[in-house]
Amino acid sequence: MNRPRYQHGFFSRHQRKKGPEVWVYRWRDIDAKGKPKMRALVIGSVKQYPTETAAWKAVSTLRLDVNHHTSRPEGLPETFEQLVEHYRLIELDLEKESERKVVQTKQTYAVYLKARIVPRWGHYRLREIKAVAVERWLGSIDDLANGTKAKIKGIMSEVFQHAIRYGWLNDGENPIFAVRQSTKRKRVTEPLEVTEFRALMLELPQKMRVIGIVAATTGLRISEVLGLKWMDIDWKTLQMDVSRSVVDGIVGKCKTETSRRPVPIDELTTAELLAWRKETCYAEPDDWVFASERVQGKMPPWADTLLDRFLQPAAKRAGITKWVGFHTFRHTYSTLLKANGEDVKVVQELMRHANISTTMNIYTKALTSAKREAQSRVVDVLLDRSRNVVESAAEDAA
Structure with a gap:
């Protein structure tokens, strides 16, 4: 033959x-x-x-x-850069749908390959790249978090596995498998105290304040908050569908299947959203809840822009010494749920975590009423229900 x-x-x-x-x-x-x-x-x-x-x-x-x-x-590809180009052609084509990677993931991989990986390793032949050298290189990068370094390691590993699938390398010739890289956070995210949260909200303009309130009273990730459209909110049942996320201008699916479950919203949070809808120029059902005026409402703003221009300066003005990012709101929500003694299964479902430990898995599925009550107890603490906004919110919703 x-x-x-x-x-x-x-x-x-x-x-x-x-x-x-x-x-x-x-x-x-x-x-x-x-x-x-x-x-x-x-x-x-x-x-x-x-x-x-x-x-x-x-x-x-x-x-x-x-x-x-x-x-x-x-x-055979002669250099690592050639291998990367082939990997891009097959795996990162944005025009082709893939069960393995959503568009958002492809975009992220392409950025790291172009900006970080190829400039350092592109001229090497495949078998010249050694685990220790890659490990030391990752350790020398001071401007990236450990989680980001681990992501870079994972991308490099996948590129080598691509070579193995095509028979250009043998099984066991992926040097990245031996690279040690911690995923431990360099900076610990601290939850906000109630007084800090309220002081921060007073320093923010309305749009940013509503973003903060939605994030802190629902536990949504900032990519999911920015991915909301008005049609996602059911004003009668007081819940919203979380079906998309937006990261750096790229619209994609949520992180996991669990993340795409409907989320209850408290009446006070609803009141804030309704007040914002009256103020924004983009209030049609298909409009983004937090549309960017800079692009005439066609997309929401970038999270990093909001962080640098509004959130961190406001935290400084409020006298908050700890580092404040959008994940701080999600961490605050989780901390208050636990502090209130909520059922662990309720906490898992409100946080929309895909996995839970074996012990936690023995709990039955949380009822919607239990989740709503748990969420409302967090809102009570953060927003002070004594404000007379519940009735007006109900009237506006009707």
């Missing part, structure tokens, strides 16, 4: 009826019935790649996939 031959493929120039002249790359493929078939792919315009040499360079990564069936040296 003859082994599949390595193929280079060939180029031709094609003048479209409408549009510029383009380079077309052609190669042999085997169809589902095992018969040879010619395939073609437009690489780019002649203006973009003036010479055939430039076109060959652009198609070098694709040729790795065309020849994935051969183990000849010509069919």
Whole structure:
């Protein structure tokens, strides 16, 4: 039986009826019935790649996939950068849906590969990258949290596993498996005291104050808060659907299936949302609850922008010495639930954690009424129910 031959493929120039002249790359493929078939792919315009040499360079990564069936040296990526380019082509195509990665994850992987990984390791041959060297490199990066370093390690490991799947490396040749990298937080997130929370809210403009209240009284992650649209809120049943998240301008699904469960909202939180809806210019059902005026409401703002421009300066003005981020609100919510002695299963479901320890799993599913009562006790503490807003909220909702 003859082994599949390595193929280079060939180029031709094609003048479209409408549009510029383009380079077309052609190669042999085997169809589902095992018969040879010619395939073609437009690489780019002649203006973009003036010479055939430039076109060959652009198609070098694709040729790795065309020849994935051969183990000849010509069919192997020579450098880690070549391997990364092939990985991007197959795994990080934003136009292709994937069960393994949502668009948001693909975007994150692409950013770390381009900004951190390839500049440091791209010129190395695959077997030249050693675990100790990667471990020391990660340890030398001072501007990243341990969790982010662990993510970079995971991305590198996945790229090496990609090479193993294609037969370019043998099983057991993933050096990243031996890299030690802690995920322990360098900075411990401290919950806010009630007095600190109230002082902080007084220093924030209305939009930011409502974001803080929603986060602190529902436990939503900031990506989920920014992903809310007005149509997600059911004013009659006082709950909202959490079906999407927004991170750095990318709209994606929530972190886990558990995260996408409906969340109860207290009457005081509802009142704040209704008051904000009267003020915002973007109050239609399909509008973002916290739309960005800068882009005419087409997207919510970036969390980092809100953190730098509003939240941390407000915390400083309020005299709060601990570090305050958006996760502080979620941590405060969780801490108050536990301090109030709530059932552990209720806490798990309100926090929408996917996993719980074996001991916690013996509890039965929390009833909606129990979750609402537990949440309301947190709101009582944070927002002071003595304010006469419940009746007005009910009237507005009607």
